[in-house]
Amino acid sequence: MGNRKSNIIYADHSATTPVHPQVIEEMQRVMTDVWGNASSVHQIGRSAKVELEMARERIAGSINAARNETFFTSGGTESDNFALRGFAEAFRSKGKHIITSKAEHHAVLHTCEALEKNGYSVTYLEVNEHGMVNPGDVKAAITDETILISIMHANNEIGAINPIGEIGALAHKHDIPFHTDAVQTFGKLSIDVKELNVDALSVSGHKIYGPKGIGFLYVNRNLDIIPQLTGGAQERNLRAGTENLPAIMGLAKAVELSMEKRESESERLRNLQHQLEAGLTEQISGTTVHGHPEKRIPGLTHIGFDNVDGESLVMNLDMRGIAVSSGSACSSGSVNPSHGLMAMGYEPDRAKSAIRISLGRSNTEEDIPVLVEAIKEEVARVRSAGENRNQTKKEKVVHA
Numbered sequence: 029m030g031n032r033k034s035n036i037i038y039a040d041h042s043a044t045t046p047v048h049p050q051v052i053e054e055m056q057r058v059m060t061d062v063w064g065n066a067s068s069v070h071q072i073g074r075s076a077k078v079e080l081e082m083a084r085e086r087i088a089g090s091i092n093a094a095r096n097e098t099f100f101t102s103g104g105t106e107s108d109n110f111a112l113r114g115f116a117e118a119f120r121s122k123g124k125h126i127i128t129s130k131a132e133h134h135a136v137l138h139t140c141e142a143l144e145k146n147g148y149s150v151t152y153l154e155v156n157e158h159g160m161v162n163p164g165d166v167k168a169a170i171t172d173e174t175i176l177i178s179i180m181h182a183n184n185e186i187g188a189i190n191p192i193g194e195i196g197a198l199a200h201k202h203d204i205p206f207h208t209d210a211v212q213t214f215g216k217l218s219i220d221v222k223e224l225n226v227d228a229l230s231v232s233g234h235k236i237y238g239p240k241g242i243g244f245l246y247v248n249r250n251l252d253i254i255p256q257l258t259g260g261a262q263e264r265n266l267r268a269g270t271e272n273l274p275a276i277m278g279l280a281k282a283v284e285l286s287m288e289k290r291e292s293e294s295e296r297l298r299n300l301q302h303q304l305e306a307g308l309t310e311q312i313s314g315t316t317v318h319g320h321p322e323k324r325i326p327g328l329t330h331i332g333f334d335n336v337d338g339e340s341l342v343m344n345l346d347m348r349g350i351a352v353s354s355g356s357a358c359s360s361g362s363v364n365p366s367h368g369l370m371a372m373g374y375e376p377d378r379a380k381s382a383i384r385i386s387l388g389r390s391n392t393e394e395d396i397p398v399l400v401e402a403i404k405e406e407v408a409r410v411r412s413a414g415e416n417r418n419q420t421k422k423e424k425v426v427h428a
């Protein structure tokens with residue numbers, strides 16, 4: 029893949045993924061040959077419409093949804109906004125209470141905060157130390173006013189997989205629409221919206237080796253949802269704007285490729301993850317793997333090193349051509365540990381000592397010893413730099 033041209037090891041697949049060559053090929057074909065407007069009545073437009081609906085059919089099928097339940101959006105963020113705001117508006121006459129968790133992605137959290145300013149009340153559930161939501165807490169939070177529950181399928185920082193089937197069943201027992209952000213799990217875990225009792229589900233193209241700026245939202249056809257983009261009649265009048273057909277066809281190709289190899293690839297990533305975690309914990313003292321031993325996204329390792337600043341470690345690794353992400357910053361440049369880790373009860377120091385390594389298709393077994401060796405060396409370097417600093421500080425105190 030493109031990212032391996034240099035000697036870079038890319039291990040940050042939870043942030044984004046390299047675009048699969050077949051996706052690029054498909055997008056190029058569509059931009060060249062299928063440039064019509066899918067709303068036009070002439071032949072050029074109709075051929076675009078045919079492709080659009082074929083893509084929709086394939087994507088809907090991948091989660092056991094129907095074609096008329098699948099809406100193209102500009103990505104995970106828009107899908108989350110569409111679901112939350114769209115349901116909140118549709119059901120406002122029934123009540124104004126929403127349940128979510130403290131470990132959600134900002135696309136959900138900041139949208140909930142915006143809804144609070146509009147008169148809704150939101151319960152932000154605690155998560156356990158593994159980052160998981162307890163269905164019992166969801167149940168306890170439900171009131172007669174509750175109109176929406178939104179709990180992510182898996183957390184993007186620590187990789188915690190939530191029991192969304194159980195939460196969905198609970199929501200349905202109380203007739204409450206249930207949304208889940210599945211951006212981190214699509215293509216990795218099996219997703220059947222009927223089985224999981226999900227009414228709305230968000231997916232993003234660029235997290236599954238597809239293009240950026242495209243995604244989809246599944247919406248149960250029996251539920252009302254209010255459009256958040258108004259204009260033309262595209263997407264069954266629910267999301268206006270000429271469809272981005274090249275990106276949609278690229279997304280459909282990415283979905284198809286993800287489905288073909290989902291189980292074997294997840295298995296492969298789990299194996300690599302275990303090798304990596306074993307190597308790091310055996311070779312580096314003061315190392316802790318965070319999250320649930322099993323209920324984590326395949327390939328995602330969130331790991332802390334005592335007396336190490338995670339940000340420094342990420343930068344040192346970057347200079348060696350290894351791309352991982354800091355385990356704690358909510359956004360680059362931020363000095364505070366992320367809201368998610370705080371919700372999991374991490375002490376700021378512990379949170380700041382962590383990095384997130386997310387393996388994906390571009391990684392092979394050969395990468396593992398290289399990663400372990402590089403991390404071992406850089407952890408030692410960061411630790412000794414820290415000790416020197418402390419030493420100097422102490423000396424200063426003595427001399428003062």
Ligand SMILES: *Cc1c(COP(=O)(O)O)cnc(C)c1O
Nearest residue numbers: 103104105133135184211212232
């Ligand atoms: C990346 C991500 C998003 C945002 O998706 P975009 O397509 O980048 O807008 C939302 N939720 C989760 C869990 C994510 O990991």
